[in-house]
Amino acid sequence: MRILQITIDNLRVFPHLEVRPDAGINYFCGGNGAGKTTILEAIYLSSRGRSFRHPLAGPMIRHGTVDAMVGLKLSDSGDDNREHRLGLKRSKSVFECRFDGRDITKRSELAALLPTQWISSQPQTLLEGGPGYRRQFVDMGLFHVEQDFLKSYAELRRILRQRNALLKQRSSSSLESWDSPFALAAQNIHAMRQNYIADLLLRLSQIVSEWDMGFAVSSRYLPGWDPLRPLSEQLREKRDTDLRMGFTHIGPQRSDLRFSVDGADADKLLSRGQQKMLVIALNIAQVDAIRMRRPDLDPVILLDDLNAELDTSNQGKVLAAFRERRVQAFVTGISDPPPEHREAIAMFHVEHAAVDPGHET
Ligand SMILES: Nc1ncnc2c1ncn2[C@@H]1O[C@H](COP(=O)(O)OP(=O)(O)O)[C@@H](O)[C@H]1O
Ligand SMILES: [Mg+2]
Incomplete structure (x- = not known):
């Protein structure tokens, strides 16, 4: 539009x-x-x-x-x-x-x-703020490019709410029955995020190198659990901690996307201006990713x-x-x-x- x-x-x-x-x-x-x-x-x-x-x-x-x-x-x-x-x-x-x-x-x-791709006057928050800012950023892109994202995300939230309600009541009896639907919904979101982030980061690196900013950026997507082992197994291992604390400790609700430069966290190493450029580049990468997959959206x-x-x-x-x-x-x-x-x-x-x-x- x-x-x-x-x-x-x-x-x-x-x-x-x-x-x-x-x-x-x-x-x-x-x-x-x-x-x-x-x-x-x-x-x-x-x-x-x-x-x-x-x-x-x-x-x-x-x-x-x-x-x-x-x-x-x-x-x-x-x-x-x-x-x-x-x-x-x-x-x-x-x-x-x-x-x-x-x-x-x-x-x-x-x-x-x-x-709309909104870049505030303090866009560094995306780097130095909590993981929630970065999840929201990635998920907004996914919302536009993946038709099923909204539905899958709502499903994950629904299951997580049920599981957390049981954990709050310290009720372990029916807890296990939620593990497998949660793992399934989590895997679904993880697959979409992983795929989208790979594309986003490629585009980001390209912009950063075109801008000749004097640093190369590397990034790491953390899904919120160990993706090399079944999530249901990890949910079982964390069950006591979850019950004690009253909420689910692992899953896509804990995912993050970290940016580093020369092996150090981007928000700790780069100047404010450099951080701002990096975040603007990330926003442009997001616009490119959306336009590529959804040419009908502008x-x-x-x-x-x-x-x-x-x-x-x-x-x-x-x-x-x-x-x-x-x-x-x-x-x-x-x-x-x-x-x-x-x-x-x-x-x-x-x-x-x-x-x-x-x-x-
Ligand atoms: N509800 C309001 N009613 C009237 N004026 C407001 C209201 N909220 C904010 N303002 C005024 O609007 C002005 C414009 O703010 P803003 O758009 O942030 O300015 P800029 O970005 O140009 O610095 C400010 O001077 C502020 O005091
Ligand atoms: Mg202003």
């Missing part, structure tokens, strides 16, 4: 705003508090049904108003370029969403319609604060990577992008709760 128009009403600092973005890179420039991140938030909200800043809707509704609205005019990436309308209204308690006049009630349905990249922590050479590499891929991207910054890219970028100036496209160069 390509975004043709964004209409925002009563979202944070904006009473009303209309933006007609370009099919390529759109760069929103302005001072602190101007509303740059809010524009990305509006798009993210339309693709995930919630904000990346806060799980509750309250904080994003403009003070003194009761609901925030975002409307998108979209165009199919296919040959027919058919237009679609996506509208979303959020009050403190109500979430309403319509796509071409049809009600959308599930966030997953929304995410499937408009895939993820939109949202990148907040390009200038922060990146020198102009690295900012240029990121913008060049977006341009080469002809991906639609929404990028913010407190200063202008490197001059050699300005001509190929649609520039928007954000100030006084308004966006001025007059500053296009």
Whole structure:
């Protein structure tokens, strides 16, 4: 999907705003508090049904108003370029969403319609945060490329909930009957993750080497148990610990994806800027992986604060990577992008709760 128009009403600092973005890179420039991140938030909200800043809707509704609205005019990436309308209204308690006049009630349905790759202003969290961040990242990619992923994942969660409920009650009698369905569901998720991650990491290495970053990255996928031995056997061995602690210690819910450089953890060795480049590369690798397996999907990249922590050479590499891929991207910054890219970028100036496209160069 390509975004043709964004209409925002009563979202944070904006009473009303209309933006007609370009099919390529759109760069929103302005001072602190101007509303740059809010524009990305509006798009993210339309693709995930919630904000990346806060799980509750309250904080994003403009003070003194009761609901925030975002409307998108979209165009199919296919040959027919058919237009679609996506509208979303959020009050403190109500979430309403319509796509071409049809009600959308599930966030997953929304995410499937408009895939967005969100790169925050502190993307290093993906490296230095807990394994949950990396699982979520990988699973979002899988959600788009593997038709069965959502169903298989829901099945795993269901079994895990049942097993953990028994463990909490310290009830060992029927515990064993859950081991084999759990192992089966776990194996299913593991196979999908293993396959997808292998592809993702190949693409990542390629981008890192093209960017000539002065380091080679290696990565290790940890499935959450020893994949060389049957999971059911390991569940049996861990049963006493599981019963004592009241939850399941091994399985795909504990998987991780670790990144290292020259044998050291990437988050401990690399500078903040280098880490940011690595995470951006990983996000681009994810977009490539999704586009390769799902040519009908066209993820939109949202990148907040390009200038922060990146020198102009690295900012240029990121913008060049977006341009080469002809991906639609929404990028913010407190200063202008490197001059050699300005001509190929649609520039928007954000100030006084308004966006001025007059500053296009
Ligand atoms: N609910 C709200 N109502 C009105 N203004 C808000 C609300 N929430 C945040 N703001 C204001 O919106 C402005 C824009 O924030 P943000 O988009 O993060 O700016 P930027 O990314 O340009 O630095 C901030 O100045 C903030 O004070
Ligand atoms: Mg911001």
